């Protein structure tokens with residue numbers, strides 16, 4: 001008898017709690033929203049965008065590249081700025097960089113699926129700049145291994161939120177819908193190899209150059225290298241690591257026995273190592289001009305206005321990036 005009354009008391013209590021909970025949910029707009037969200041995950045709707053210039057090119061057997069736009073981040077380009085790729089093996093696919101927003105990555109994934117239905121085993125991030133990694137979230141549901149330089153995880157933790165805030169301010173929330181930071185789950189200390197089934201890709205972590213966490217991918221069979229932003233073509237190079245370090249790392253990079261390169265910007269496929277030359281010339285000219293300005297006691301403003309301006313006609317977005325490179329590198333060379 002006593003057990004029965006305890007059981008009915010418990011039942012009554014649970015029923016009362018549930019009634020209060022559901023009534024409060026239904027009476028409060030937030031509660032209803034919360035309940036609705038808990039029951040059904042809202043789909044991410046990407047904004048319509050005019051990106052007719054963005055297409056996927058098959059550059060070699062099993063190798064596909066989306067050349068990025070030579071633009072800065074805008075309210076209408078989904079940050080589709082970096083050159084991104086995928087490589088198809090016998091059993092799986094590797095994606096090399098994912099684009100500049102969830103929607104850029106999602107569109108790339110949709111296009112990829114027209115070429116192959118194989119699982120995506122790896123998403124390789126060449127470095128943490130948002131135009132290369134902010135599409136990662138679009139690939140999350142494929143459950144790949146996210147791969148990066150051993151410093152990438154730290155770089156994402158240090159800068160990811162700042163990048164996301166800045167891009168949201170510049171491009172607006174709609175363009176960045178669904179975008180989030182997805183850190184690497186496999187870190188490359190020096191070298192590593194991944195196997196896509198009959199297709200091996202060699203990964204190499206570089207010293208400070210474009211950033212302090214640049215990773216390259218090399219397909220030894222087809223002699224194609226992906227440099228990430230260790231190589232810019234068309235788009236003015238951007239110094240975010242060390243100009244002297246970059247020039248030093250380029251010597252190591254140039255020894256990789258590739259025949260073709262997919263750069264981080266421009267492309268889609270260029271001749272190797274010839275494609276390195278214009279960028280080397282730019283970095284050397286910038287270094288020489290800055291050393292001269294510093295030696296003559298020139299100011300940072302002078303450096304921004306004069307350094308490497310003779311290179312102007314060779315590059316796109318020169319106004320946007322050269323002065324910034326001059327200031328960054330002025331600070332580095334000032335203390336040589």
Ligand SMILES: [Zn+2]
Nearest residue numbers: 127129210229
């Ligand atoms: Zn970059």
